Amino acid sequence: xxxxxxxxxxxxNLNKQQTDIxxxxxxxxxxxxxxxxxxxxxxxxxxxxxxxxxxxIYCYDNNGGEITKYFVDENRLVVDYENFEANLVSSDYLQxxxxxxxxxxxxxxxxxxxxxxxxxxxxITKAVQKAYQIHLERRTAxxxxxxxxxxxxxxxxxxxxxxxxxxxYIASYLGVTRFSLSRIRKxxx
Amino acid sequence: xxxxxxxxxxxxNLNKQQTDIxxxxxxxxxxxxxxxxxxxxxxxxxxxxxxxxxxxIYCYDNNGGEITKYFVDENRLVVDYENFEANLVSSDYLQxxxxxxxxxxxxxxxxxxxxxxxxxxxxITKAVQKAYQIHLERRTAxxxxxxxxxxxxxxxxxxxxxxxxxxxYIASYLGVTRFSLSRIRKxxx
DNA sequence: TCTTTTTGTTGCCAAATGGCAACCGTTATT
DNA sequence: AATAACGGTTGCCATTTGGCAACAAAAAGA
Numbered sequence: 001x002x003x004x005x006x007x008x009x010x011x012x013n014l015n016k017q018q019t020d021i022x023x024x025x026x027x028x029x030x031x032x033x034x035x036x037x038x039x040x041x042x043x044x045x046x047x048x049x050x051x052x053x054x055x056x057i058y059c060y061d062n063n064g065g066e067i068t069k070y071f072v073d074e075n076r077l078v079v080d081y082e083n084f085e086a087n088l089v090s091s092d093y094l095q096x097x098x099x100x101x102x103x104x105x106x107x108x109x110x111x112x113x114x115x116x117x118x119x120x121x122x123x124i125t126k127a128v129q130k131a132y133q134i135h136l137e138r139r140t141a142x143x144x145x146x147x148x149x150x151x152x153x154x155x156x157x158x159x160x161x162x163x164x165x166x167x168x169y170i171a172s173y174l175g176v177t178r179f180s181l182s183r184i185r186k187x188x189x
Numbered sequence: 190x191x192x193x194x195x196x197x198x199x200x201x202n203l204n205k206q207q208t209d210i211x212x213x214x215x216x217x218x219x220x221x222x223x224x225x226x227x228x229x230x231x232x233x234x235x236x237x238x239x240x241x242x243x244x245x246i247y248c249y250d251n252n253g254g255e256i257t258k259y260f261v262d263e264n265r266l267v268v269d270y271e272n273f274e275a276n277l278v279s280s281d282y283l284q285x286x287x288x289x290x291x292x293x294x295x296x297x298x299x300x301x302x303x304x305x306x307x308x309x310x311x312x313i314t315k316a317v318q319k320a321y322q323i324h325l326e327r328r329t330a331x332x333x334x335x336x337x338x339x340x341x342x343x344x345x346x347x348x349x350x351x352x353x354x355x356x357x358y359i360a361s362y363l364g365v366t367r368f369s370l371s372r373i374r375k376x377x378x
Numbered sequence: 379t380c381t382t383t384t385t386g387t388t389g390c391c392a393a394a395t396g397g398c399a400a401c402c403g404t405t406a407t408t
Numbered sequence: 409a410a411t412a413a414c415g416g417t418t419g420c421c422a423t424t425t426g427g428c429a430a431c432a433a434a435a436a437g438a
Contacts, residue, residue: 175332
C-alpha cells in the first residue's frame with residue numbers, strides 16, 4: 001500500500017488518519033497475464049493502482065485492428081476514468097500484459113473517499129490531469145516524427161517496458177505494423 | 190459574453206450575480222490573422238475564449254518542422270493550460286489562423302474567480318478534462334487509420350474548419366506532408 | 379490595377395511502410 | 409518428449425508517402 005500513498009502525496013498532503021482510511025477501503029487484486037481489469041461493452045467499476053506488472057489499454061479500429069492506446073506500469077493509476085466517472089459503457093479493454101498485482105477501489109469505496117477526505121477531489125483532479133497531459137504529449141509525438149524516431153523515444157520514455165511487452169502491442173501503440181517494427185529494430189542494431 | 194456563459198453552464202450552475210462577476214473580469218481581445226495569443230519561450234498569462242475565429246496550437250519537432258497540435262474554434266476555451274497553471278515557460282505557439290475575437294481573463298482575474306465563485310474550480314476542472322478527452326481521442330485516431338481516413342474524419346469532426354485553415358496546417362495536424370494531403374484531396378474528388 | 383506573397387498542385391523519383399507467406403525459436407501444454 | 413501456440417523475423421512485392429522542383433491559382437499589398 002505504501003507505493004499508493006507515496007503516489008498520492010505527490011498531489012497533496014495526507015495525514016496518517018487519512019492514509020489509514022484510504023488503505024482501509026482498498027483491496028488487493030491479482031491478475032494473470034491476459035486477464036482483464038475492465039472490458040469494452042461494460043461499465044468500469046473499479047479504480048486500480050499498479051503495484052506490479054503492466055496493463056495495456058486498447059480498442060478496435062473500424063477495420064477490426066487493435067489500437068493500443070497506452071500502457072500503465074508500476075506506480076500509476078489505471079482506470080477508464082471517463083466512463084468510470086460517468087457510468088458509461090466503455091469501448092476500451094484494460095488487459096494485463098504480464099501477471100499483475102493491483103490495489104483496487106470499488107466504485108462505492110472510491111466515492112466515499114470524496115466525502116471522507118478533505119481535498120480528495122483536488123488530489124484526484126491533479127493526478128488525472130497529469131495523466132492526461134502525459135498521454136496527450138506522447139500522442140502528439142506520434143504524429144510527427146518518423147517510425148524510427150517514435151520507437152527510439154518510446155524506448156527512452158519506457159526503458160523497462162520494451163522487454164516486458166510483446167512487440168505487436170508496441171507496434172500498434174506506435175502506429176506501425178509489427179513487421180515494420182521488427183525491421184526498425186533490425187536497422188537500429 | 191453570452192457565448193462564454195452558455196459554455197460554462199454546461200459544466201455547472203451559475204446565477205446572475207456570479208455570471209456578472211465573471212463578465213466583469215473579462216475583456217475583449219482582437220487578434221489579427223497571424224497574431225499570437227501566446228508564444229513559446231514565454232509564460233502564458235491569459236485564458237481566452239474564442240468568440241470568432243480559429244486559433245492553432247503548434248510547436249516544433251526536433252527537425253524544425255511545425256507540428257499542429259490542435260485547433261480551437263468558436264465557443265471553446267483556448268489556453269496553454271498546463272503552463273498557465275504552473276507558471277512555466279511554454280514550448281507552444283497559440284496563433285490566430287484567421288482574424289479572431291476573444292474574451293480573455295488575465296491570470297490575476299482568473300485566479301480571483303476561484304476565490305469568488307463557489308465551485309468555480311469544479312466547473313473549470315470539468316471543462317479542462319473534457320478538452321483533454323477530446324484531444325486525446327482525436328490523437329489516438331491519428332495513429333491508427335491511414336491518411337485518407339484521418340483526413341475524412343477530420344472533415345467530419347471539423348466540417349467548418351477545412352475551408353478556413355491553410356492545408357499545410359491541417360496536414361501537420363494529420364501527420365502528413367502538405368504534398369500528400371494535396372494528393373489525398375485529389376483522390377477524394 | 380499590377381505586383382508580390384502565400385497557398386495549393388503536380389510530376390518525378392527515392393524511401394518508407396504494408397501485406398502476405400514462410401520460417402525460426404521460445405514457451406506452454408499434454 | 410512430442411506437440412501446439414505464441415512471438416518474432418525475413419523475403420518478396422505492391423502501395424503509400426516523402427522530398428524536391430516547377431508551376432498554377434488565389435490572396436494580399438502597393
